[in-house]
Amino acid sequence: MPLILIKNNMKLMFRSKAFLLMMVIMPIIVIALLSSAFKDMMASAREIDPFTVGYRITEDSPYRTYLSELKKASAENDVTLTEYPEGEIENLIKNGTVTAFVDIQDDDYILYQSSEKKAEALITESIFDRFFYQVDANSALVKAQMEQGIIDLKLLEPDRKTATREVLEVEPMPTSTDYYGIIYIVFWSFCGMMPLAAVISSERKNAIPQRMRVSQMTKTQFYLAKFVPCFLVTFIEMGLAWTISALLFNVHWGQLPASVGIILLATMAAAAIGVFLYQLFSKVVVSVVVGFFLTWVLGFFGGSFDPYFYEDFPIMLMKASPIYYVNRTLVEFSTKGYSDYTGTCLIYLIGLIFVFGILGSMLMNRKVEE
Amino acid sequence: METAIVKLEGLTKKYDGKAVVDHVSLEIRPGEVFGLLGPNGAGKSTTMNMICSLVKPTAGKISLFGKDVQTDMKEAKARLGYIPQELAIHGNLKAWENVELFTSLYGIKGKELKRAIDDSLEFVGLKDQRNVFSKNFSGGMKRRLNIACAIGHHPELLIFDEPTVGIDPQSRNFILEKIKVANEQGATIIYTSHYMEEIEAICSRIAIMDNGKIIAMGTKKELTELVTAEADSTMSLEEVFLTLTGKKLRDYAEGEL
Numbered sequence: 245m246p247l248i249l250i251k252n253n254m255k256l257m258f259r260s261k262a263f264l265l266m267m268v269i270m271p272i273i274v275i276a277l278l279s280s281a282f283k284d285m286m287a288s289a290r291e292i293d294p295f296t297v298g299y300r301i302t303e304d305s306p307y308r309t310y311l312s313e314l315k316k317a318s319a320e321n322d323v324t325l326t327e328y329p330e331g332e333i334e335n336l337i338k339n340g341t342v343t344a345f346v347d348i349q350d351d352d353y354i355l356y357q358s359s360e361k362k363a364e365a366l367i368t369e370s371i372f373d374r375f376f377y378q379v380d381a382n383s384a385l386v387k388a389q390m391e392q393g394i395i396d397l398k399l400l401e402p403d404r405k406t407a408t409r410e411v412l413e414v415e416p417m418p419t420s421t422d423y424y425g426i427i428y429i430v431f432w433s434f435c436g437m438m439p440l441a442a443v444i445s446s447e448r449k450n451a452i453p454q455r456m457r458v459s460q461m462t463k464t465q466f467y468l469a470k471f472v473p474c475f476l477v478t479f480i481e482m483g484l485a486w487t488i489s490a491l492l493f494n495v496h497w498g499q500l501p502a503s504v505g506i507i508l509l510a511t512m513a514a515a516a517i518g519v520f521l522y523q524l525f526s527k528v529v530v531s532v533v534v535g536f537f538l539t540w541v542l543g544f545f546g547g548s549f550d551p552y553f554y555e556d557f558p559i560m561l562m563k564a565s566p567i568y569y570v571n572r573t574l575v576e577f578s579t580k581g582y583s584d585y586t587g588t589c590l591i592y593l594i595g596l597i598f599v600f601g602i603l604g605s606m607l608m609n610r611k612v613e614e
Numbered sequence: 615m616e617t618a619i620v621k622l623e624g625l626t627k628k629y630d631g632k633a634v635v636d637h638v639s640l641e642i643r644p645g646e647v648f649g650l651l652g653p654n655g656a657g658k659s660t661t662m663n664m665i666c667s668l669v670k671p672t673a674g675k676i677s678l679f680g681k682d683v684q685t686d687m688k689e690a691k692a693r694l695g696y697i698p699q700e701l702a703i704h705g706n707l708k709a710w711e712n713v714e715l716f717t718s719l720y721g722i723k724g725k726e727l728k729r730a731i732d733d734s735l736e737f738v739g740l741k742d743q744r745n746v747f748s749k750n751f752s753g754g755m756k757r758r759l760n761i762a763c764a765i766g767h768h769p770e771l772l773i774f775d776e777p778t779v780g781i782d783p784q785s786r787n788f789i790l791e792k793i794k795v796a797n798e799q800g801a802t803i804i805y806t807s808h809y810m811e812e813i814e815a816i817c818s819r820i821a822i823m824d825n826g827k828i829i830a831m832g833t834k835k836e837l838t839e840l841v842t843a844e845a846d847s848t849m850s851l852e853e854v855f856l857t858l859t860g861k862k863l864r865d866y867a868e869g870e871l
C-alpha cells in the first residue's frame with residue numbers, strides 16, 4: 245500500500261479550499277434551504293383556515309373501502325370530506341359550498357379546483373395524489389401476491405375488514421428535514437470524484453505523471469494512490485457535513501452503523517467511477533463535467549431532487565439508478581428501522597466498485613504506453 | 615574498459631513517419647558527465663524519455679546498467695534519477711512533502727526516508743525553506759526542488775533535462791556546482807542543454823545533436839580538433855557547432871522558444 249503517496253494526495257485534497265467548501269458547506273446549505281422551504285410551505289398551509297372538499301363516488305369503485313382512511317388523512321390536514329351525490333360540481337365550488345371537489349370513479353379520480361384558491365388546491369392535490377398513489381401501489385402489491393399464491397383470497401374474504409386494514413398500512417413518511425437531510429448526504433457522496441480533481445490537475449499541470457512512471461511503483465499501487473484518498477477524503481468530508489447537518493437540523497438517521505457503511509460504500513463507488521473517468525479523458529474539466537452530469541442524472545431519477553415516492557418516472561429509470569436504492573434504503577432505515585432494499589443496494593454498490601475498479605486500473609495500464 | 619551504464623544502439627523515434635530521433639548510438643561510462651547539446655527540437659528530450667522508458671522507441675535498443683530496458687526495467691528504475699525538463703512538483707505541498715512523496719515512490723520509508731528528505735533539501739540549499747509551499751517558491755527554487763525530488767533514493771545515474779531553463783545566473787551556477795558535487799560523489803550524469811557554456815563547464819564528454827542525429831561526439835578537445843587543425847585552439851563549442859552545421863545554435867534555439 246503506497247501509504248505516503250496516499251497521505252500526500254489526501255493533503256492536496258484537503259488543502260483545496262474550493263472543494264472543501266463544496267463538499268462540506270454546500271450540502272449543509274442545501275439541506276437547510278430545502279427542509280426549511282418545505283417547513284415554510286407546511287407552516288403556511290397550516291395558517292389556511294380549515295376547508296371542505298366535496299366528493300362523489302361511483303357505486304362499484306374499489307376506492308370505496310378506503311374512504312374512511314382518506315377522510316382520516318384529510319382531517320389530519322384540516323380538510324373535511326363531505327359527500328355530495330347530487331348537484332352541479334362547478335356550482336358547488338362557485339357558490340363556496342366546497343373549496344374543491346373530487347369525483348372518484350372506478351379506476352380513476354378527477355379533482356376539481358378553483359383557480360382562486362391556489363394554496364387550498366395545492367394541499368388537496370397533494371393529499372389525493374399521495375393517497376391514491378399509495379392505495380394503487382398497495383392494491384397492485386396485494387394483487388401480485390394473490391397471483392403468486394402468497395395471499396390466499398379465500399382466507400381473506402370472510403375477514404375482509406381486517407384484511408383491508410392491513411393492506412392500508414402505508415409506508416411511513418419521513419419529514420422533509422429527515423428526507424433531505426439524508427438524501428443530500430447520499431447525493432454528495434456520489435459526487436465523491438470531485439476532490440480528486442485537486443490531485444489530478446496538479447499532477448497534469450506539472451510533469452508529475454512522467455516522474456511517477458520513472459519510479460518503481462506498480463500500476464496497482466498507482467491505482468490505489470488515487471482510489472483510496474479519493475473515497476477516504478470524500479467520506480471524511482461527508483462525515484463532517486453529516487454530523488453538522490444532523491446536529492443543526494435534527495435529522496433522524498436510522499441504523500447508524502449500517503447507514504455509515506452504506507455511505508462509505510457509496511463514496512467508494514463514486515471514487516471508482518471517478519478514477520475511471522479521470523483516466524478516460526485527458527482533460528480534468530471534461531472528466532469533472534461528465535462525472536457531475538452522470539451523478540445529476542442518476543440523482544434525478546433516484547429521488548435527489550424530488551422525493552422518490554412522489555416521482556412518476558418510469559419505474560425502470562428509477563431502478564437503474566444506484567442513488568435510488570441508497571436513498572430508499574437509508575430513508576427507510578430512518579422511518580422503519582429496516583429496508584427491503586438493503587440487499588439490492590449493497591450488491592449494486594459493490595458491483596460498481598468492482599466493475600469501475602477493474603476498468604479504471606485497465607486504463608491506468610494503457611496510460612503507460614505512449 | 616568498464617561496462618557502459620547507458621548504451622544506445624540505432625535508437626529511433628518516429629512521430630507521424632518523421633524521425634525526431636534518428637539512429638542514435640552512444641555509450642556512457644560510469645563516472646562520466648555526459649553532455650547532450652542541441653537546439654530546440656533536436657530530439658534531446660525524446661532521447662532522454664526513451665532511456666527512462668517514458669516513450670517507446672520505434673526502433674533500436676537501449677541498455678541500462680548492462681540490461682535491456684525492454685525486458686528488465688524494474689531494477690534499473692531504482693538506480694535512475696530523472697529530472698524532467700518541465701517542473702514536476704506539487705504547488706500545494708511544502709518543500710519537504712514534495713521530496714517525501716517522490717522519494718517514497720522508491721520504497722524508502724521511516725528513518726531512512728526522513729534522512730533522505732533532509733539530505734536532499736540540504737543538497738539543493740532549501741533546508742531553511744522546507745516548510746514553505748512550493749507554489750510560493752521563485753523559479754530558481756522550484757528548479758532546485760525539482761532536483762531534490764529525484765535524488766532521495768541515491769541514484770547511480772542522474773538524467774538532467776535542461777534543468778536551468780528560465781532561471782537567473784546565481785541559481786544556474788548553484789545547480790551546475792551541485793551537479794559536479796553529485797558526480798564527485800560517484801553519480802554518472804547525463805546533462806542536456808542548448809547552453810554551450812553550461813556544457814563546456816561541467817561535461818567530460820559531449821554529443822552534439824541536430825535534427826534527431828548525433829553529428830559529433832567526443833571531449834571538447836576532440837570536437838575542436840574535428841573542425842580545426844590547430845593544436846591548442848581556443849575555439850568555443852559554439853564555433854564548433856557553427857562549423858559543423860553551418861547554422862548558429864543560438865539563432866534557432868531562441869527563435870523556436
Ligand SMILES: Nc1ncnc2c1ncn2[C@@H]1O[C@H](COP(=O)(O)OP(=O)(O)OP(=O)(O)O)[C@@H](O)[C@H]1O
Pocket residue numbers: 629634652653654655656657658659660661699776808
Ligand atoms: N508526442 C509527440 N508527438 C509528435 N511530435 C513530437 C512529440 N514529442 C516531440 N515531438 C517532436 O519531436 C521533436 C523533438 O522534440 P524534443 O522535445 O525531443 O526536442 P528537444 O531537443 O528536447 O527540444 P527542447 O530544447 O525544446 O527541449 C520536436 O520537433 C517535437 O515537436
Ligand SMILES: [Mg+2]
Pocket residue numbers: 658659660699775776
Ligand atoms: Mg527538451
